[in-house]
Amino acid sequence: MPKSLIHRLQETRLALGNKGKPLSQTRFGEMIGVSQAAVSRWEKAEDQPTEENLLKLIEIEPSFAEFLPIRAQNLPVYSMVAAGKLSAAPTIEQAHIAELKRLPVAGLPKGQYFILQVNGDSMSRIAPDGAYIVVDRGDRTPITGKCYIFMVNGEATFKRYRAKPLRLEPVSFNLDHDPIELDDLEGISVVGRVVKVFMDL
Known part of the structure; x- marks a missing residue:
């Protein structure tokens, strides 16, 4: 004890x-x-x-209360999200329509979570191709250095946010990936912050 x-x-x-x-x-x-x-x-x-x-x-x-066991939450798993070029992903904005299954995840504080599977290697230092990421749709205020799911002109991408200079950057072992340079955040919305990565669920 x-x-x-x-x-x-x-x-x-x-x-x-x-x-x-x-x-x-x-x-x-x-x-x-x-x-x-x-x-x-x-x-x-x-x-x-x-x-x-x-x-x-x-x-x-x-x-x-701090001694209560951590309960696993059964989170919905939705479609893949690009970790490379932008990909059309209407199901990210209307995720409840495209739920495929649920997976248990423990150790999360209060939030509005769902799971996406990564498609591509532009975030391979954090989440390689095929990994699962837990997204908190309740955390939409971008903070430099944190990773988010962004919607850009109706397409979704998984990137790290940088404010100076403003960009959405890859975090990859593959140096061919370039950051998405931005003048401002007009036309860009944050779906949620990526809070956890699972290599194998």
Whole structure:
């Protein structure tokens, strides 16, 4: 069991006690619906709370939420996106129409996610041809150095954004790929930021 969880249990019992004495393990267990022996095992790192136990603990002390297991989200997988020349991709803007399947992805914070498969090698240092990328459609404000799915005149491409000079650049082992140089962002929209890459799903 993580040491910080042991400390959190002990600190919580102390906060619930009186006159500087911690609440007894028996009383604390009753609040959660477990025995004194279970609390004792937790604090000795001989066992750990179940997810159901943690949900009860969160009702007492919300900070226990950080110990909940990370759940996998089943994200929709849509059509391929170009990592080379621009490609027509109406399904990226209307992704719900073209959903093919769903794949589980864990460890993502709150966001609006979907998955695309990379077609091409212009981003091969980050995501080689055939890799899967997780896109957050809720993150559309380009920040220099971050990677996004861009729509340019109705066509989609996966590139890294640079503000000075303004361009959409490849990140590739293939030096034949050139950046898309821009005067401004007129006619360009951001579908979402690429937050995770999977080589094999």
